Amino acid sequence: MKSKLTLMLSAPFLLAGAVQAQDYPTKNIQIIVPYSAGGGGDTVARIVADRLSDELGRQINVVNREGAGGEIGIAEIARSDADGYTLGVFGYPDNFVLEHTRDTSFSFDSLEYLASFDDMPMGIFASPSSPHDSLESLVEYGQANPGALVIGESGALGMLHALAFSEQAGMTTTPIRYSGGGELMNALLGNHIDLASTSSMSHDPITDSGGTPIGFAAEERMAMFPDVATFKEQGLDLVMGVSRVLVAPAGLPDDVRDALTAALDAISGDEAMMANFENAAIPYRYLDHDAVNEQLEQSNAVLAPVIEANLDQFTN
Structure with missing residues (x-):
């Protein structure tokens, strides 16, 4: 009898939890940018926040936490609750370089990588x-x-x-x-x-x-700057750039992650948002959850030995 009563009492609470998760988001969201206002990462965050806010039906506030080359803000993102209400936008590979050149409180795996929006x-x-x-x-x-x-x-x-x-x-x-x-x-x-x-x-x-x-340091000439040659054209095997990623603390519940990635996929082709990127001279390129994680893992493998070979330059 006790076991049956326990099951009867537990069921409504389990159901309520499921409904609450499906209703995400139920409150406003903040995006932490680990740089000062006005830079590229801040600009991307505000463009995306504006459109994502409309899609999710909740206000998204962009908060700047600059300092220590991005380390302060990225650390705050990583230690925040993994509930979908604190996200972050920063330029990869800042986090990867910081992790391998300083005694940071975060690692690459401290974050969930939801999408990226540019290739600069x-x-x-x-x-x-x-x-x-x-x-x-x-x-x-x-x-x-x-x-x-x-x-x-x-x-x-x-x-x-x-x-x-x-x-x-x-x-x-x-x-x-x-x-x-x-x-x-x-x-x-x-x-x-x-x-x-x-x-x-x-x-x-x-x-x-x-x-x-x-x-x-691009694979090919940029459409917005067609007169500037790539290093590869000029004989240097150098391709390197920044990609602004939207992240959450690791451990994000699956249903919350799915809600966020679905919303990001839905807005990825929004013409007004893409025009805002163009107006800011930021080349728009959207990578969804699977694609961005695959790309970042490949990039990590390329960057790690370069960082290791020049470690003294970062620690001096």
């Missing part, structure tokens, strides 16, 4: 006062003058790209770290450094101020 190649830009307007000129000078070229960067990927570029070009450069993209841009345009390792999103503000794109 890294680039090398010369300052307005630089005499080098081509890769050939730059490499010739750099090889003849080891360490003379000063290259600025403002994040884990920027450093990784600067190192890979210098290695591929067979020259030694002097890297300088900046706390953010704004400081890096000011240093380049103020002619305090020779080169900047930054994403293709920086093309317009740099060229508008007299800077020169040397090349993009």
Whole structure:
């Protein structure tokens, strides 16, 4: 009798739990961005949040938690409750590089990767006062003058790209770290450094101020910047870029994950959202849950040995 009564009492509670899960979301959602407002990751988060909010029928608030090259915000995302009400957007491979170069509280597996929205190649830009307007000129000078070229960067990927570029070009450069993209841009345009390792999103503000794109680390030329050659075209085997990913803390319930991925798939072809990406000079490319996880695992395998070989550059 006791067992039967227990079953009778338990059933309504189990049913209520199932209904509650199916009703997700029942409250507002926040997206943590581990960078300052106005950058590429922040822009992607706000574009996606606006459309995803409409799809889910709940307000989605974007919260900036900048600091330590993204480590502070990513750590907060990873330790949040895995209930679907705290998500994050950041540029991969920032988390992977941080994990392998610092004593972080998170690892790659601390997060659930739901989707990605862009594929923005890294680039090398010369300052307005630089005499080098081509890769050939730059490499010739750099090889003849080891360490003379000063290259600025403002994040884990920027450093990784600067190192890979210098290695591929067979020259030694002097890297300088900046706390953010704004400081890096000011240093380049103020002619305090020779080169900047930054994403293709920086093309317009740099060229508008007299800077020169040397090349993009892309598989093929970008449609929005058709005059900028890839490094592969110029003889360097260098393909590297940033992809903004939407994540949740690991351990997300299956039904919540399914609700989120279904909503993301539903908005992925929204023309207004894609136009917002284009207006922000961010090349839109959507990868769903399965595709983004496959791509990130492949990328991890490529990046790990490069990071390991240059570990001293990240820890100095």
